[in-house]
Amino acid sequence: MKTKPIIVVALLISSILLAARFVPGTGADQFKEGKYIHVDNMVIQFEKTNATIYIDYHLNPFAQAYISLFGSKNLEPKIKEIFSEFKGVKIQTIGISSASLQVLNISREEAGNYLCDPYELGVQSDVVTFVYPPKGKTRSYENVKVTPPVVYYYY
Numbered sequence: 167m168k169t170k171p172i173i174v175v176a177l178l179i180s181s182i183l184l185a186a187r188f189v190p191g192t193g194a195d196q197f198k199e200g201k202y203i204h205v206d207n208m209v210i211q212f213e214k215t216n217a218t219i220y221i222d223y224h225l226n227p228f229a230q231a232y233i234s235l236f237g238s239k240n241l242e243p244k245i246k247e248i249f250s251e252f253k254g255v256k257i258q259t260i261g262i263s264s265a266s267l268q269v270l271n272i273s274r275e276e277a278g279n280y281l282c283d284p285y286e287l288g289v290q291s292d293v294v295t296f297v298y299p300p301k302g303k304t305r306s307y308e309n310v311k312v313t314p315p316v317v318y319y320y321y
Contacts, residue, residue: 179231202229203244205289210272210313211297214320215280217272219249221291222264230262238262248288273316282316 207222225233233240238260245265249255254270273282287310294310297303298318307314 202226205291208291208294212299215271215273217269219267233262251285280318284315285313
């Protein structure tokens, strides 16, 4: 086994961790309880009974180094865990700082209205923004762990 690649990887990880110490906004309080992902923003865009969810997040320095080395595909289990209460979640794209998902049957139709029940998220999101059809009206909530109930129309 060659030691040069191992030394290079170790130096790379060490330098990333050292640099992350001096980057503002990466305090340990953002990664409480051993969580390595912090959700900054989530946008839920409704389309009839389905929705597309866009999330922006950042990782703790160790997780960022790991994902840089081994690929963002390794984030899929954590993203699915965040949305474990949602049924029919399909990850469309996933990257080192953002992802998009398709959620089937997030709402139900009743008397011409669409109703979306509250869902508990696997982490707290700094901001959750709902985009209502058909004109794209938005409403944002801060520090969300459970989504509020939502009623919207689709014409």
